[in-house]
Amino acid sequence: MASFAVMATADIWSIGLMIAVTLRISGLPRVWHCRKGNRHLQELAAHEKYAPSRPSRRSTPRAPPVFKGDEFYGLLDGGPEGGRSVQMERAPDAHAARRRVLDRAMPARDEAFRTINGLAGVFTDVIREQEGSTDTDRGKRVLEVDINQVASWYGFDLITALAFGQSLDLLRSDEYRWLPRCLQDASVFLYWAGFFRYALDLWRRFLGSKWPARLGMHTAVEAQRYADLADSQVYRRLDRLAREDEEKVTGITDAAAGTTDDSKDDEVGTRKKAIKRNDIFGHLLRANLYSRIDLRADSSLLIAAGSDAVRFTITATLFHWTTQSPPTSLARATAEVRTTSGLTPSTLTDAAVLGSPLRYLRACVDEAMRLNPPKPSSIPREVAPSSGMVIDGVVAPRAPPWPDPHFFRPERWLARPLDTRMVAAFCPFLKGPRACPGKTVAYLAVQLALFHLLYAFDVEAADEEAAEGSGGKVQGGRNDFAFNDWVIGYAQGLNIRFKPRM
Numbered sequence: 016m017a018s019f020a021v022m023a024t025a026d027i028w029s030i031g032l033m034i035a036v037t038l039r040i041s042g043l044p045r046v047w048h049c050r051k052g053n054r055h056l057q058e059l060a061a062h063e064k065y066a067p068s069r070p071s072r073r074s075t076p077r078a079p080p081v082f083k084g085d086e087f088y089g090l091l092d093g094g095p096e097g098g099r100s101v102q103m104e105r106a107p108d109a110h111a112a113r114r115r116v117l118d119r120a121m122p123a124r125d126e127a128f129r130t131i132n133g134l135a136g137v138f139t140d141v142i143r144e145q146e147g148s149t150d151t152d153r154g155k156r157v158l159e160v161d162i163n164q165v166a167s168w169y170g171f172d173l174i175t176a177l178a179f180g181q182s183l184d185l186l187r188s189d190e191y192r193w194l195p196r197c198l199q200d201a202s203v204f205l206y207w208a209g210f211f212r213y214a215l216d217l218w219r220r221f222l223g224s225k226w227p228a229r230l231g232m233h234t235a236v237e238a239q240r241y242a243d244l245a246d247s248q249v250y251r252r253l254d255r256l257a258r259e260d261e262e263k264v265t266g267i268t269d270a271a272a273g274t275t276d277d278s279k280d281d282e283v284g285t286r287k288k289a290i291k292r293n294d295i296f297g298h299l300l301r302a303n304l305y306s307r308i309d310l311r312a313d314s315s316l317l318i319a320a321g322s323d324a325v326r327f328t329i330t331a332t333l334f335h336w337t338t339q340s341p342p343t344s345l346a347r348a349t350a351e352v353r354t355t356s357g358l359t360p361s362t363l364t365d366a367a368v369l370g371s372p373l374r375y376l377r378a379c380v381d382e383a384m385r386l387n388p389p390k391p392s393s394i395p396r397e398v399a400p401s402s403g404m405v406i407d408g409v410v411a412p413r414a415p416p417w418p419d420p421h422f423f424r425p426e427r428w429l430a431r432p433l434d435t436r437m438v439a440a441f442c443p444f445l446k447g448p449r450a451c452p453g454k455t456v457a458y459l460a461v462q463l464a465l466f467h468l469l470y471a472f473d474v475e476a477a478d479e480e481a482a483e484g485s486g487g488k489v490q491g492g493r494n495d496f497a498f499n500d501w502v503i504g505y506a507q508g509l510n511i512r513f514k515p516r517m
């Protein structure tokens with residue numbers, strides 16, 4: 016009897032061991048967490064569990080078996096025909112060659128400013144038009160808005176205006192309002208399926224077939240739908256190309272400018288003119304350097320890269336402003352926007368937005384991105400021993416190079432001299448040759464949206480739930496912005512109260 020018990024225990028133990036080894040080798044737990052969108056939290060937990068006491072490489076989570084810049088992204092960018100976007104070019108030379116073309120196609124700073132400033136005005140108008148209640152104390156209108164939603168419309172409008180010269184106009188019309196959710200679902204598919212490294216080709220063929228619909232695999236169906244949208248944008252742009260060459264202007268819908276009749280309103284007329292700019296695909300198509308399927312892959316990349324990270328950063332900044340207690344950062348940013356900068360929506364310029372007049376606003380945006388990187392999916396990593404570690408000849412300290420790392424403190428970015436280690440450790444846009452080419456556009460987009468919002472409205476958290484509910488968690492004075500990671504961060508609705516000032 017005793018020997019039976021020993022044998023049974025040994026069997027259970029060895030089965031457990033086999034399961035553990037299989038899970039470790041297959042990487043299935045990682046895929047599971049990717050599907051759930053909490054892989055970043057698992058890594059943080061592993062970091063907190065192992066790093067302080069065990070300075071060993073063995074104690075670190077296994078590095079993901081995927082080089083993200085390669086075929087991984089093909090599941091989203093490549094489409095069924097297997098196009099290659101710029102970020103899929105693995106060879107440094109091939110990547111650098113495409114980056115040179117893309118960097119030249121990016122809008123000049125002042126052009127980007129004019130387009131985005133027009134859309135930031137529409138963003139504010141759309142919030143102003145929401146149905147609201149009346150504040151019984153002060154008699155002001157109160158508009159309670161899911162900022163995630165409106166900011167995502169803004170994000171898609173601005174990237175499609177810049178990339179194709181014609182915004183999809185989600186702010187004004189509901190025709191394409193399915194797109195943010197579609198991209199989110201497609202990103203879920205990319206993120207978990209992409210970690211089956213050896214099945215990527217198979218997945219791609221699967222996406223090119225009717226099987227996702229037959230099997231009812233919603234995220235894969237949405238990945239197909241997103242690829243179709245990215246294709247259609249390139250074809251629409253091509254259709255307009257010849258006409259535009261004759262007219263020497265790029266097209267723009269009236270609705271994207273905020274009206275169908277610009278004679279009504281001079282300000283809107285100016286906006287409309289401002290949105291008529293040269294666009295990224297106009298440039299890429301004229302350069303005629305790549306195959307259509309590669310251009311379609313770049314279309315998919317640009318729409319995804321340029322929209323949701325902007326939405327996420329606007330939302331994260333508003334979350335920290337409205338949940339900080341007391342809301343000193345919001346008060347200081349509001350004062351800068353309305354008075355100390357000396358700026359108004361009509362005197363704004365690109366230099367002012369990106370320069371010292373709005374330095375506190377910029378510090379808030381950087382602080383929100385430091386705490387909540389919009390593209391958090393980490394590259395392979397190791398946890399440093401307590402003494403730090405040397406990477407490529409540079410000493411990386413184990414402790415974060417700033418005090419109170421978990422707290423929202425925009426002031427840390429204004430201290431002079433600025434701690435160079437802090438600047439070095441801050442890289443929401445990545446660093447090096449694969450760093451984000453849209454960084455300037457991104458800062459313009461986020462800061463302009465926030466400027467217009469603070470100028471037009473008094474802003475506050477909608478209710479306790481904004482802090483404690485799906486939007487995030489407040490713990491001991493420390494505000495955690497809760498989000499899922501599916502390549503880009505996705506937070507669930509965050510309601511903000513806007514009270515129009517005029």
Ligand code: HEM
Nearest residue numbers: 102320321324325328389390443444445449451453456457
């Ligand atoms: C707050 C906003 C943004 C953040 C935080 C951000 C961050 C990043 C990061 C971290 C990467 C590298 C991703 C990786 O290799 O896995 C990246 C790549 C990229 N981003 Fe952004 N981005 C933002 C906005 C934009 C905008 C507005 C555009 C377009 C106008 C854009 C275009 C791109 C492109 C094309 C790449 C691929 C570059 C390459 O592989 O060479 N991004 N971005």
